[in-house]
Amino acid sequence: xxxxxxxxxxxxxxxxxxxxxxxxxxxxxxxxxxxxxxxNSQPSVTQSWNMYELGLYLIKDKKxxxxxxxxxxxxxxxxxxxxxxxxxxxxxxxxxxxxxxxTKTHDALPSLDKKVIDAQSNLGKLMELVSSRTRNxxxxxxxxxxxxxxxxxxxxxxxxxxxxxxxxxxYFRIFRGERSGQWAFSSTFYDEGLVEKTLDNAEFYxxxxxxxxxxxxxxxxxxxxxxxxxxxFSLLAYMSSAFAIQNGLSFLKPSDLEKEITTNELSLYDxxxxxxxxxxxxxxxxxxxxxxxxxxxxxxLKNILHNTATARLFGARSTGNAGWIEPTPWNLxxxxxxxxLEEMIKDTKKGVLLNNNWYTRFQNYTTGEFSTVARDAIILxxxxxxxxxxxxxxxxxxxxxxxxxxxxxxxERYKIKWWEVENPFxxxxxxxxxxxxxxxxxxx
Amino acid sequence: MFLGNEDILDILYSAEEKALSLGxxxxxxxxxxxxxxxxxxxxxxxxxxTLASSRGIAIRVVFKGALGFSSTYxxxxxxxxxxxxxxxxxxREASVHMKNQIIFSNEKLGRAKVSVIEKKKIDDLSTxxxxxxxxxxxxxxxxxxxxxxxxxxxxxLSWSKEYKVIVNSDGGFVESYVPRVFYFFNLVEYNDGNSxxxxxxxxxxxxxxxxxxxxxxxxxxxxxxxxDKILRKAKPSPKxxxxxxxxxxxxxxxxxxxxxxxxxxxRILGREAAQAGKSFIKPTSIGTRIGSEIVSVVDDPTIPGxxxxxxxxxEAVPARxxxxxxxxxxxxxxxxxxxxxxxxxxxxxxxxxMDAFSEPIIRMSNTYIEPxxxxxxxxxxxxxxxxxxxxxxxxxxxxxRWGNRYVGLEAYLxxxxxxxxxxxxxxLEATTGEIYSSIDAVGKNLVFHAxxxxxxxxxxxxxxxxxxxxxxxxxxxxx
Numbered sequence: 036x037x038x039x040x041x042x043x044x045x046x047x048x049x050x051x052x053x054x055x056x057x058x059x060x061x062x063x064x065x066x067x068x069x070x071x072x073x074x075n076s077q078p079s080v081t082q083s084w085n086m087y088e089l090g091l092y093l094i095k096d097k098k099x100x101x102x103x104x105x106x107x108x109x110x111x112x113x114x115x116x117x118x119x120x121x122x123x124x125x126x127x128x129x130x131x132x133x134x135x136x137x138t139k140t141h142d143a144l145p146s147l148d149k150k151v152i153d154a155q156s157n158l159g160k161l162m163e164l165v166s167s168r169t170r171n172x173x174x175x176x177x178x179x180x181x182x183x184x185x186x187x188x189x190x191x192x193x194x195x196x197x198x199x200x201x202x203x204x205x206y207f208r209i210f211r212g213e214r215s216g217q218w219a220f221s222s223t224f225y226d227e228g229l230v231e232k233t234l235d236n237a238e239f240y241x242x243x244x245x246x247x248x249x250x251x252x253x254x255x256x257x258x259x260x261x262x263x264x265x266x267x268f269s270l271l272a273y274m275s276s277a278f279a280i281q282n283g284l285s286f287l288k289p290s291d292l293e294k295e296i297t298t299n300e301l302s303l304y305d306x307x308x309x310x311x312x313x314x315x316x317x318x319x320x321x322x323x324x325x326x327x328x329x330x331x332x333x334x335x336l337k338n339i340l341h342n343t344a345t346a347r348l349f350g351a352r353s354t355g356n357a358g359w360i361e362p363t364p365w366n367l368x369x370x371x372x373x374x375x376l377e378e379m380i381k382d383t384k385k386g387v388l389l390n391n392n393w394y395t396r397f398q399n400y401t402t403g404e405f406s407t408v409a410r411d412a413i414i415l416x417x418x419x420x421x422x423x424x425x426x427x428x429x430x431x432x433x434x435x436x437x438x439x440x441x442x443x444x445x446x447e448r449y450k451i452k453w454w455e456v457e458n459p460f461x462x463x464x465x466x467x468x469x470x471x472x473x474x475x476x477x478x479x
Numbered sequence: 480m481f482l483g484n485e486d487i488l489d490i491l492y493s494a495e496e497k498a499l500s501l502g503x504x505x506x507x508x509x510x511x512x513x514x515x516x517x518x519x520x521x522x523x524x525x526x527x528x529t530l531a532s533s534r535g536i537a538i539r540v541v542f543k544g545a546l547g548f549s550s551t552y553x554x555x556x557x558x559x560x561x562x563x564x565x566x567x568x569x570x571r572e573a574s575v576h577m578k579n580q581i582i583f584s585n586e587k588l589g590r591a592k593v594s595v596i597e598k599k600k601i602d603d604l605s606t607x608x609x610x611x612x613x614x615x616x617x618x619x620x621x622x623x624x625x626x627x628x629x630x631x632x633x634x635x636l637s638w639s640k641e642y643k644v645i646v647n648s649d650g651g652f653v654e655s656y657v658p659r660v661f662y663f664f665n666l667v668e669y670n671d672g673n674s675x676x677x678x679x680x681x682x683x684x685x686x687x688x689x690x691x692x693x694x695x696x697x698x699x700x701x702x703x704x705x706x707d708k709i710l711r712k713a714k715p716s717p718k719x720x721x722x723x724x725x726x727x728x729x730x731x732x733x734x735x736x737x738x739x740x741x742x743x744x745x746r747i748l749g750r751e752a753a754q755a756g757k758s759f760i761k762p763t764s765i766g767t768r769i770g771s772e773i774v775s776v777v778d779d780p781t782i783p784g785x786x787x788x789x790x791x792x793x794e795a796v797p798a799r800x801x802x803x804x805x806x807x808x809x810x811x812x813x814x815x816x817x818x819x820x821x822x823x824x825x826x827x828x829x830x831x832x833m834d835a836f837s838e839p840i841i842r843m844s845n846t847y848i849e850p851x852x853x854x855x856x857x858x859x860x861x862x863x864x865x866x867x868x869x870x871x872x873x874x875x876x877x878x879x880r881w882g883n884r885y886v887g888l889e890a891y892l893x894x895x896x897x898x899x900x901x902x903x904x905x906x907l908e909a910t911t912g913e914i915y916s917s918i919d920a921v922g923k924n925l926v927f928h929a930x931x932x933x934x935x936x937x938x939x940x941x942x943x944x945x946x947x948x949x950x951x952x953x954x955x956x957x958x
Contacts, residue, residue, distance in 0.1 A: 081569035082548040105533030106552030130524035176753035208753035283631035283667035394875035401674040
């Protein structure tokens with residue numbers, strides 16, 4: 036169905052709601068996506084989705100109700116709206132009350148690439164590219180996902196928004212015997228070079244001819260690849276949302292604002308206006324214009340992420356990060372430093388370089404204590420040189436501890452998104468001192 | 480609601496027919512509807528009241544040995560047939576690159592209707608009632624006679640209804656209805672500059688009667704006192720090798736993480752290698768000893784009232800109880816029809832899809848360590864010096880499911896066969912082989928815990944239970 040069908044649908048719903056509530060927002064998301072998943076060096080499944088999702092945010096007498104529908108038909112929709120309006124009458128007042136802006140329109144953020152859409156119906160070229168990399172001793176697993184996302188927003192204050200962007204994301208894990216390496220990419224635009232570079236980086240880490248060693252566990256300098264830093268710093272971005280702070284899901288406090296929470300090496304940005312990455316948008320889910328902003332700038336916490344409802348509670352202004360109920364980051368960015376990877380390795384006396392991680396879990400959200408499991412290449416560094424590989428290791432630390440010890444930020448940046456880095460993130464390698472590394476003392 | 484809906488059945492059968500006419504050797508069409516309603520509260524404030532519904536038709540085909548999946552929001556026959564064409568066309572493109580073709584095992588497929596009958600209709604749980612339950616819970620929590628402050632008590636109560644109709648070209652036909660109730664809390668306490676938090680999830684299939692059980696009679700009313708005591712009284716944990724008793728909450732997680740996941744045959748074959756990883760279990764590991772003789776681990780989707788309940792899987796294969804580890808030996812993997820064919824064992828009904836946008840993949844259901852004969856006191860009394868880890872917050876495991884880490888939250892020192900002081904955050908790190916081989920006694924009280932298990936690409940979260948009795952493990956490493 037064409038987008039005019041959905042615009043008519045939003046008009047009809049708006050008319051229906053106009054006299055029944057004090058305020059409302061309607062958010063419609065259309066997704067058309069194709070994915071090739073790889074395992075054992077062949078496509079394990081090709082998948083495609085054609086779906087839409089309608090969100091209703093209804094406000095009346097200080098009561099707010101959020102409803103979400105995936106793929107309703109028109110008949111369902113009428114029943115659903117009536118049902119939602121009835122429920123709205125019966126619930127209690129909320130402390131998270133939004134205030135939709137009075138702006139009616141928004142600027143355009145062109146981020147559609149026809150090549151992505153064309154490639155969806157001609158996957159052969161991408162499949163050829165991956166197949167051309169298969170060799171006898173190499174096992175490739177991973178995925179490539181591409182498609183188009185379109186959002187339409189209406190609010191009771193007259194805002195009408197429409198934005199569309201394409202996405203081209205993926206990751207590969209390459210196995211060579213018991214060794215493996217993994218890398219990822221994310222972009223708004225079609226770029227076969229990203230697929231090749233991702234395969235190259237994964238293969239580099241899978242191909243290291245180093246012996247397996249089992250050093251003592253303890254404190255190490257950790258060189259985090261963009262895959263690992265992407266996981267840890269996207270969690271930090273989520274913990275900088277007012278919702279997380281207020282609900283015991285963050286070690287940050289409102290009083291940390293404008294205080295130094297890390298070394299001045301680190302600048303972490305929320306970048307909804309970066310059209311290179313696919314979580315770009317000119318407006319948020321409440322119709323507030325988005326803007327790029329530092330979460331942390333040169334070590335100082337500059338922004339807690341807000342929607343209008345959390346901003347009201349905190350006595351702050353919306354940062355254009357709605358999310359109804361819960362503000363969320365968009366694209367993320369760590370500003371580049373000036374060190375090359377070679378320099379980082381050379382400057383490390385006793386360290387580990389971590390290619391990838393997963394399973395980050397918290398012991399205590401309010402203190403930021405956590406651990407995460409390293410996977411793929413875990414490289415032991417001694418006196419500036421690669422010495423060997425570790426079979427297994429964990430980082431066991433806390434966010435305050437990690438942040439106090441950030442030493443160096445790399446200069447070359449990569450655009451990453453995968454299972455453990457949910458938001459598209461452009462970032463370099465990051466060096467952190469005094470990171471506690473635990474190593475299992477049993478053979479695998 | 481839709482059960483027996485002729486229009487939907489007509490569309491599903493048309494989809495199957497279309498796929499076969501386009502050259503597919505296998506076709507499957509699934510209508511999948513999920514409805515949810517919930518309330519989120521923080522202390523005495525309502526921060527969200529939500530209603531959600533997701534619906535669509537999922538198509539899966541095998542074309543010349545390649546697997547294609549397509550999902551559409553539209554229930555118009557025309558659009559569904561387009562989705563079929565898309566699935567076939569993409570599988571056709573992939574088929575050129577297949578080195579090993581995908582073939583499904585022959586199975587006696589179900590032709591059945593399965594409905595969970597609620598004691599009290601799930602719809603009877605109104606938003607007002609949900610709010611009242613949450614507010615009463617906060618009143619009870621805040622009036623707890625403790626020294627610590629409670630800055631945050633976050634609660635999320637919701638119910639869901641899941642309807643499915645599955646047809647496939649091998650004769651499978653299954654309609655099902657499963658209602659569930661879900662409840663989550665996050666409790667934070669502060670005392671003298673220190674803080675602690677515990678979150679926990681209740682979920683089960685059944686009717687609205689479950690809401691009161693979870694919210695009004697849950698463990699949070701004990702946890703509120705326990706956290707206060709840990710904050711004020713817990714001593715540093717001893718370190719080194721020692722005997723440990725794991726409480727049922729950790730045992731359940733252990734069964735899920737280091738028995739269930741590594742026994743998934745798709746993982747063993749590398750299909751999830753770039754996401755959730757591989758397995759220390761290899762295709763030839765059946766019959767290999769993994770633990771002591773007294774340990775058996777079961778996955779059973781047929782447990783009435785369970786969170787992971789189903790009687791036919793999403794490939795229409797009858798579900799059954801499986802012994803993953805039996806008397807300490809690797810006994811059976813979790814299979815769908817693809818891995819069932821490759822292993823020559825057939826499927827054991829373990830394919831599940833989260834919703835209309837998800838392909839069916841191999842999943843756990845309700846996974847637990849089988850209970851035996853010891854009371855908790857008996858487990859403790861044979862320990863001279865060790866730790867009883869009753870609950871946890873932090874855990875993780877490597878992507879071959881070999882290196883485990885569990886960090887105790889409510890944990891006690893054991894001295895001379897008696898439970899003594901609370902200890903702070905003991906960290907157990909050990910391999911799966913080490914833990915299962917070191918179990919020398921298994922408790923008798925089986926308790927289940929609820930979770931949402933993640934796997935696949937795009938990631939699918941499916942409802943599961945995991946459980947067990949307390950167990951005793953000898954001489955493991957505490958960091």
